[in-house]
Amino acid sequence: MSMLARINGVAATHIALTDRGLQFGDGVFRTLRIDDGRIAFWQRHSDKLAQDALALGITPPPAQFWLDEIAALGLRDATLKLIITRGNTPRGYAWPADLSANCIVQAHAGPAHRADPAGLKLCVCQTPATWQPRLAGIKHLNRLENVLARAEIAAAGCDEGVLLDRDGAVVEGCMSNILLLLHDQHGPALITPPLHDSGVAGVMRSVAIDAAAQLGWAIRLQEIRLPDVLAAAQVWLSNSLLGVQYVSGVGRQIWTPTVHHAALQQSVRALLSKEWHQLLS
Structure with a gap:
């Protein structure tokens, strides 16, 4: 299956050219798994994602937002990437105080990677x-x-x-x-x-x-x-x-x-x- 994605609560296939994550790498992310409908160490992931965003001065959404977005994808087994970018600006490093973050969920369906017994x-x-x-x-x-x-x-x-x-x-x-x-x-x-x-x-x-x-x-x-x-x-x-x-x-x-x-x-x-x-x- 090709990648599925949602941006700010809406199914999406494209991101704006003005997104600061694309322009400057201005954002944070986490990669994790959903296996048989369950997410391992979810609280740790959501806490770390929020902490990293706040460290850059980006206001993260509540943890429930991510859970709702992941559930909306309807996948029981997938690799997920949760991304927060600072938002969209036309050009330049500065940003307005009222800028809204972009919150992105990417999902690649498929079973988990299994540890190689050979190390x-x-x-x-x-x-x-x-x-x-x-x-x-x-x-x-x-x-x-x-x-x-x-x-x-x-x-x-x-x-x-x-x-x-x-x-x-x-x-x-x-x-x-x-x-x-x-x-x-x-x-x-x-x-x-x-x-x-x-x-x-x-x-x-x-x-x-x-x-x-x-x-x-x-x-x-x-x-x-x-x-x-x-x-x-x-x-x-x-x-x-x-x-x-x-x-x-x-x-x-x-x-x-x-x-x-x-x-x-x-x-x-x-x-x-x-x-x-x-x-x-």
């Missing part, structure tokens, strides 16, 4: 993550670095790629967040970059952190370098389509799933069982 092959991208503290953590529409990095990943024959910042610290994957399992004298610790200056704070990153905390693991938001990745007992990538997927290798370093991987997956499923939103009966 994900990872490479290191030459395209760096942009340093911009004001936008750090926000899933905004300016994604050119990810577009360039994705081309590198395809050329390398890998599944995903690591983006480094200007100082060589690990920020995230091109399409995901990165999480490491390290062991010290106190036991397992889940390590992930703090994302103070770059990157997107994804919903599944927060789920993985909560799932690890439920297991009693230490949680550390700290700078990561490539040697830390290579020394990790396990490496995961997370996003809302993959879930929390283990990395099988980067370069010559190979990992296989451990008991800690199984424990984390079980903990994620336990959270999911409590955080489904039943949209369609």
Whole structure:
């Protein structure tokens, strides 16, 4: 099935040339799944979408607006993209105070992507993550670095790629967040970059952190370098389509799933069982 879309409560196939998302990438978005009429971690998605919009000074619609729009599409299984742009202006970066946001739902029907039991092959991208503290953590529409990095990943024959910042610290994957399992004298610790200056704070990153905390693991938001990745007992990538997927290798370093991987997956499923939103009966 081709893509279905709704803009501001109306079925649509086109967007205005004056939309600021098209002109400047002036907006935010989220990608998520509806599976058998249910949306996983809906409250987290809607909260993060609203927070990101407000961080850019854009007033988001209430969460119920999105649920009504998704239901209007009538799809039980689909990949969804929810987009908020600042609205329409003829030209120039400035905007009027009374500008109304454009709220867009895109849907591609079809079953969910299933995790590859062989894990994900990872490479290191030459395209760096942009340093911009004001936008750090926000899933905004300016994604050119990810577009360039994705081309590198395809050329390398890998599944995903690591983006480094200007100082060589690990920020995230091109399409995901990165999480490491390290062991010290106190036991397992889940390590992930703090994302103070770059990157997107994804919903599944927060789920993985909560799932690890439920297991009693230490949680550390700290700078990561490539040697830390290579020394990790396990490496995961997370996003809302993959879930929390283990990395099988980067370069010559190979990992296989451990008991800690199984424990984390079980903990994620336990959270999911409590955080489904039943949209369609």
